[in-house]
Amino acid sequence: MSQADMTMAAHSHHPPGMTVGLEPFVVPAKKMAMWLFIIADAATFAGCLVAYGFLRNGTPDWPRPFHSMTNAVLMTFILLTSSLTMLLGVRAAKAADRAGAFRWTMITAVLGIVFAALHIREWLALIDEGMTLSHNPWGSGLFGSAFFSITGLHLLHVTGGVIALLIIGLSWKAGHRTAEDLETAGLYWHFVDLVWMFVVPFVYLLNMAH
Amino acid sequence: MDAPDVHPNSPEATYTDSAGKYYVIYICLLILAGLQFYIATLNLDTTAMFARMLFIAVAEAGLAIMFFMHLWAEKRGFLLFVVIFTGFVLLAMQYGWTDSNRMDVGAPYSQTKPGAVQQ
Numbered sequence: 001m002s003q004a005d006m007t008m009a010a011h012s013h014h015p016p017g018m019t020v021g022l023e024p025f026v027v028p029a030k031k032m033a034m035w036l037f038i039i040a041d042a043a044t045f046a047g048c049l050v051a052y053g054f055l056r057n058g059t060p061d062w063p064r065p066f067h068s069m070t071n072a073v074l075m076t077f078i079l080l081t082s083s084l085t086m087l088l089g090v091r092a093a094k095a096a097d098r099a100g101a102f103r104w105t106m107i108t109a110v111l112g113i114v115f116a117a118l119h120i121r122e123w124l125a126l127i128d129e130g131m132t133l134s135h136n137p138w139g140s141g142l143f144g145s146a147f148f149s150i151t152g153l154h155l156l157h158v159t160g161g162v163i164a165l166l167i168i169g170l171s172w173k174a175g176h177r178t179a180e181d182l183e184t185a186g187l188y189w190h191f192v193d194l195v196w197m198f199v200v201p202f203v204y205l206l207n208m209a210h
Numbered sequence: 211m212d213a214p215d216v217h218p219n220s221p222e223a224t225y226t227d228s229a230g231k232y233y234v235i236y237i238c239l240l241i242l243a244g245l246q247f248y249i250a251t252l253n254l255d256t257t258a259m260f261a262r263m264l265f266i267a268v269a270e271a272g273l274a275i276m277f278f279m280h281l282w283a284e285k286r287g288f289l290l291f292v293v294i295f296t297g298f299v300l301l302a303m304q305y306g307w308t309d310s311n312r313m314d315v316g317a318p319y320s321q322t323k324p325g326a327v328q329q
Contacts (some may be wrong), residue, residue: 025288035292045301050303053312069247076243083278084236091229190278197243197270201263205250 025129034184038180038191041157045195048153049202052146056206063139064209065126072204075118076196082111083193086165090186093172093179101105108189119155121149123148143207158194165189235277242270 024030056062066072069105090102126147130137133145168185249262276282281289 020233025291027284027288029309035288038294039296039299042296046303050306054306057310058312069250073247078239080236080243082240083274084232085240087232087278088229091232141237145226175301179287180226187279190274193278194271194274197274198241198267200243201246201267204262205246206256210253 006117014160022168028180030180030184032042034187041191042195044151045150045198047149048196052150052202055142056148056200061139062207063107063136063143064160064207065131065136065143066204066207067209069205069208071118072200075199076114077106078111078115078188079193079196082108082115083190086189087133090183093182098173101179102169102173105165105182105185109162109165109169111178111191112158112165116155116158116162119147119151119158122136123151126151147203150199154192154195157195160184161192163191230276235273238273239270240272242266 027035084106086108089101089108092100092104131144133146133148136143136144164185168177168181172182240250249259249266252259254262275292280293283284
């Protein structure tokens with residue numbers, strides 16, 4: 001092995017002698033992995049929403065059970081605000097403000113928990129009115145399965161995101177994480193918020209009772 | 211391995227991104243979301259309402275992806291990779307609307323031709 005190779009190896013994270021090419025996109029591996037996951041998850045949610053659209057378009061007796069948009073407004077505001085707090089947390093982390101980054105991350109997690117609680121409360125109210133996966137008192141039984149599957153999948157993502165934020169936030173506070181880890185978690189949280197921006201109009205607002 | 215402490219004066223800690231920009235984007239997102247809720251109160255047919263809401267949702271997603279997720283700050287090649295690939299997949303899913311429209315008239319597979327004998 002030449003001196004040049006040894007020098008390169010000393011300054012590289014690759015083993016000596018390993019041939020490496022150009023790094024496309026110049027994106028850190030963790031961030032790239034998260035982006036790839038986000039792209040795949042976007043396709044999943046898009047598939048669910050488009051299938052929901054096909055069903056709704058082809059079903060004459062599609063119900064419109066929502067009489068009030070108050071809960072949807074509140075949940076949207078909470079999730080958008082949580083995106084902002086996550087952003088402020090990542091910014092604090094990159095500015096070496098360890099306490100500030102931890103505080104904003106925990107605030108984001110708390111907002112996520114509040115969102116999940118409001119969502120579950122809404123589910124329980126709909127179930128109390130007689131809505132199930134296959135039946136409801138207002139129209140086509142397809143509505144229940146579509147509604148619960150789409151909102152349930154989103155709620156699952158929110159719950160997973162809250163757990164991840166708590167774990168990463170606490171390990172950040174203990175000094176085991178870098179700002180890049182926080183930023184990667186933030187990417188996921190912004191994606192969850194982004195999906196909600198499509199779920200609200202198509203699943204809630206288009207099904208408002210006239 | 212523990213994360214190294216970042217000294218406030220080190221280059222790694224230098225972060226000049228303004229928080230004001232984030233607040234502006236946040237307010238824009240709130241306004242766009244509010245616009246969607248306002249459209250829901252209008253007396254529009256479903257297709258018109260859907261088109262308007264989709265347009266606003268795409269605008270919201272664009273702002274969130276570009277500025278909240280910092281895709282705008284990444285290399286141009288990466289931005290194009292994300293946008294083009296994802297956009298293509300989303301557009302490719304739209305092939306089923308013609309089937310959906312046929313289902314609306316109660317004929318999920320085919321329509322009876324005029325003059326055909328029913329058996």
